[in-house]
Amino acid sequence: MTLPDHVRIVEVGPRDGFQAESRFIPTELKVEIIERLAAAGVRDIEAVSFVHPRVIPQMADAAEVMARVERRPGVRYLALVPNLKGAERALEAGVDALRLVVCVTETYNRNNVGLSVDESLELFGDVVRLAGDVPTSVVLAVAFGCPFEGEVPEDRVLDLARRFVDLGSAELGIADSAGLANPLQVHRLLRRLAEALPGVPKWLHLHDTRGLGLANAVAAMEEGIDTFDTSLGGLGGCPIMKGASGNIATEEMLYLCHEMGLATGVDLDAVRDASRALEAFLGRELPSRVLRAGTREELVARNQNAGEPCRES
Ligand code: ZN
DSSP: OOOOSBOOOEOOOOIIIGGGGGSSSOHHHHHHHHHHHHHHTTTTTEEEEEOOOTTTGGGGHHHHHHHHSOOOOOOOOOOOOOSSHHHHHHHHTSSSSEEEEEEHHHHHHHHHHOOOOHHHHHHHHHHHHHHHTTTTEEOOOOOOOOTTTBBBHHHHHHHHHHHHTTTSSSSEEEEEOOOOOOOHHHHHHHHHHEEEEEEEEEEEEEEEETTTTTHHHHHHTTTTOOOEEBHHHHHHOOOOOOTTTOBHHHHHHHHHHHTTTOOOOOOHHHHHHHHHHHHHHHTSSSSOHHHHOOOOHHHHHHHHHHOOOOOOO
16 A cells, blocks of 8 residues: 655635635634644645625635735645636735636536536636636536435546646546545546546545545545645535535544654644634534544543543443
8 A cells, every 4th residue: 555655735724614604704813714724834725715705705805815814935825716707806816826616517516606517617718718827726526426416427527527637727626525425436536537637636625524534535545646625623514515514624634644654744733723713713613523632642641641540431
């Protein structure tokens, strides 16, 4: 089994996570969280979405967030864009890369972005041309299963992946938006994608809706994937999907990698502090289990200091 030596964490909490929150998160707290994540060592942050404020009011201050956030050298600040207008706003805000979500099933794409998949292909080509030197990538959503159409044929994902790469997608994002993937399916699809599109950098966007998120991440690592979207505290959901839950939690992914001896360059403690700052504002506990349970070292230290045997079974 070969695993990557270094795993690249793309923190998507400020976008995927925040947009699932109904209570408006003040701009200054958004900026603070993004800055804390960068200070923690995260090198890629999906900071905002330039979606129309009527659709997602939480993202109404996207331009302001980007203007106020202190840019750290070496950190890429990414934005999600749903259309050309959003891409224009993102480029004006000086983001480092654009991402555009396209759902691989017609029903979901219509529900999510109001376009047919062919229309999304056309739009993507326009965004790539507009973005010029700014790298633009597609995220193929519901690639492992669709809440509306059920099973998603792998050939469909492969075909779309090829077409988006031909249109200029810098990297290829594969998303399990509904948390329906299983590790064998991840192995299979990624192996086929690697054969079909060697040399195209790929990343995985996993939701932990049914508890298989990290198992799927390990399966992907075994297929050579070294880049994962994660969200602090396990924040997240989907505005149009009932029963959706968060991305794999950044803390859990970091813990997994560090326990397995894979470097991430990210300080787990600093990410947990950011999650706690967010919990204080939201007034509830976030789903990340590592945030609650702590690390192995902390557990041992706690029990040694307590001086009593641990009676839990
Ligand atoms: Zn997502």
